Amino acid sequence: MAKADHHLIISVFFILLCGLLHPSHSTTDAFIYGGCSQVKYSPGSPYESNLDSLLTSLVNSATYSSYNKYSISGSTQQDVINGVYQCRGDLAMPDCATCVARAVTQLAPLCSQTCGGAIQLEGCFVKYDNTSFIGVEDKTVVMKKCAPSVGYDPEVMGRKDAVLASLGSAGGLYRVGGSADVEGVAQCVGDLSNSKCQDCVGEAIGRLKSECGGAVFGDMFLAKCYARYSTSGAHSYAKSHHGGHDEAEKTFAIIIGLLAGVALIIIFLTFMRKVFGRNGK
Numbered sequence: 257m258a259k260a261d262h263h264l265i266i267s268v269f270f271i272l273l274c275g276l277l278h279p280s281h282s283t284t285d286a287f288i289y290g291g292c293s294q295v296k297y298s299p300g301s302p303y304e305s306n307l308d309s310l311l312t313s314l315v316n317s318a319t320y321s322s323y324n325k326y327s328i329s330g331s332t333q334q335d336v337i338n339g340v341y342q343c344r345g346d347l348a349m350p351d352c353a354t355c356v357a358r359a360v361t362q363l364a365p366l367c368s369q370t371c372g373g374a375i376q377l378e379g380c381f382v383k384y385d386n387t388s389f390i391g392v393e394d395k396t397v398v399m400k401k402c403a404p405s406v407g408y409d410p411e412v413m414g415r416k417d418a419v420l421a422s423l424g425s426a427g428g429l430y431r432v433g434g435s436a437d438v439e440g441v442a443q444c445v446g447d448l449s450n451s452k453c454q455d456c457v458g459e460a461i462g463r464l465k466s467e468c469g470g471a472v473f474g475d476m477f478l479a480k481c482y483a484r485y486s487t488s489g490a491h492s493y494a495k496s497h498h499g500g501h502d503e504a505e506k507t508f509a510i511i512i513g514l515l516a517g518v519a520l521i522i523i524f525l526t527f528m529r530k531v532f533g534r535n536g537k
Contacts, residue, residue, distance in 0.1 A: 283378045283379075284344075284347070284351055284354075284355050284377070284378050284379035284380075285354075285355060285358045285377055285378065285379065286377060286378040287362070287375075287376075287377060288376040288377060288378060288399060288475075288477065289375075289376050289398055289399040289477060290362070290363070290366050290367075290373070290374065290375040290376070291373070291374050291398065292366065292367035292370040292372065292373045292374075293367075293370050293371050293372030293373065293385065294370070295370065295371040295372065295386070296369050296370055296371065297369055297370070297371050298369075299369065301335075302330050302331065302332075302335040303330070303334065303335050303337065303371065303386070304369075306328045306330055306335055306336075306337045307337055307384065309328055310326055310328050310337050310338075310339045310384055311339070311360050311363075311384070313326045313339075314326065314339055314340075314341045314356060314360065314382060315353075315356055315357050315360055317341070318341060318343065318349075318352050318353040318355075318356035318357070318380075319349065319353045320349065322342070322343040322345070322347065322349070322352050322446075323340075323341065323342045323343065323445075323446035324340070324341060324446075325338070325339065325340040325390050325446070325447050326338070326339050326340075327339075327390065334386065336386060337371075337384060337385070337386055338384065338385055338386075338387070338388060338389060338390050339382075339383065339384035339385075340381075340382075340383050340384075340389075340390060340445060340446075340447055341356050341359070341380060341381065341382045341383075342380065342381045342443070342445045342446055343355060343356065343379060343380045343381075344378075344379045344380065344430070344443065345429065345430025345432075345443055346430070346432070347379055347380075351379060352379070352380065355377055355379040355380035356380050356382060358377065359375050359377050359380055359381075359382040360382060362375055362377075363375050363382060363384075371385065371386040372384060372385035372386060372387065373385075374398075374479075376398075376399070376477060381445065390447050391447045391448070391449070392480075393448060393452040393455065393456055393480055394478065394479035394480045395455075395456055395459045395460075395478045395479065395480070395481075396478060396479045397463065397476070397477070397478055398477050398478065398479055399475065399477040400463070400467065400475065400476055400477070401474070401475040402467060402468035402469075402471040402473075402474045402475075403468075403471040403472045403473045403474070404471065404472075405469055405470040405471050405472075409470075412437070412438065412487055413470060415435040415436055415437070415438045416438050416440075416485055416487060417465070418435050418438075419433045419434060419435050419438045419439065419440040419485055420433075420440060420461050420464060420465065420483070420485060422440075423440050423441070423442040423457065423461060423483060424442075424457060424458055424461050426442075427450070427454070428453075429443060429444045429445075429446055429448075429453055430442075430443045431443065431457070437487055437488045438485060438486070438487050439485065439486050440483070440484060440485040440486070441483075441484050441485075442457045442460065442461070442481065442482065442483040442484070443481065443482060444456055444457060444480060444481040445480045445481065447480075448480055448481070452480075453481060456478055456480050456481035457481050457483055459478060459481075460476040460477075460478050460481055460482055460483035461476075461483045463476050464476045464483055464484075464485065472486070472487040472488065473485060473486040473487060
């Protein structure tokens with residue numbers, strides 16, 4: 257097994273262990289969509305090694321940051337790989353780390369030996385590819401879901417339009433809004449500039465209005481952003497309860513400290529074994 261792949265398995269194991277000790281919201285890991293490129297890489301190739309290193313970096317980074325991007329160069333242009341992850345803006349760091357780890361474990365069977373793959377879970381997004389996509393706006397529709405229409409209610413539709421309008425004008429990468437029984441959320445991937453994010457969210461909101469009409473909820477996921485709304489809790493979006501974040505962060509910090517202590521003990525024992533081995537000789 258490749259060294260990078262070994263590190264990836266260890267990272268994912270410890271992060272998922274933390275997730276078991278501090279379980280995330282039940283919907284955080286729900287699958288929304290996934291897709292893979294048509295181009296394949298050869299087993300044991302430099303690209304496979306670079307992909308393992310990239311995914312390891314994404315998983316490790318998610319323990320302390322809700323967004324990050326990486327690029328790994330190779331001896332040839334064909335071995336270059338880019339990757340990015342983005343957690344939902346309201347997730348606590350332990351939940352973010354758990355979500356990214358789960359996304360990576362699902363990418364492996366979903367996009368086996370493909371040079372590009374993307375997966376969106378309820379709480380996070382992960383993508384890798386051998387093409388340059390970091391910082392590039394992409395308004396391709398990758399997933400659309402509209403609930404059945406229950407008839408036109410002017411008051412409800414007015415509140416829905418008001419919530420969507422507030423999302424469009426809010427600014428920032430992560431946006432939430434609500435009015436009475438209508439709630440909405442929008443988010444861009446962190447590699448987009450403010451202007452590109454604004455344009456992407458505007459496109460998603462425009463499509464929601466035109467394509468979901470009087471539906472009680474609507475989801476519009478573009479390649480680099482999404483916008484969603486729900487009426488009367490028809491499609492509830494998970495929200496982290498910040499009151500419990502302090503305890504979660506303390507638990508997470510304790511676990512990381514314990515793991516670091518174990519790692520130091522292993523390093524010390526390895527060192528002592530080498531010293532006594534030399535003395536024995």
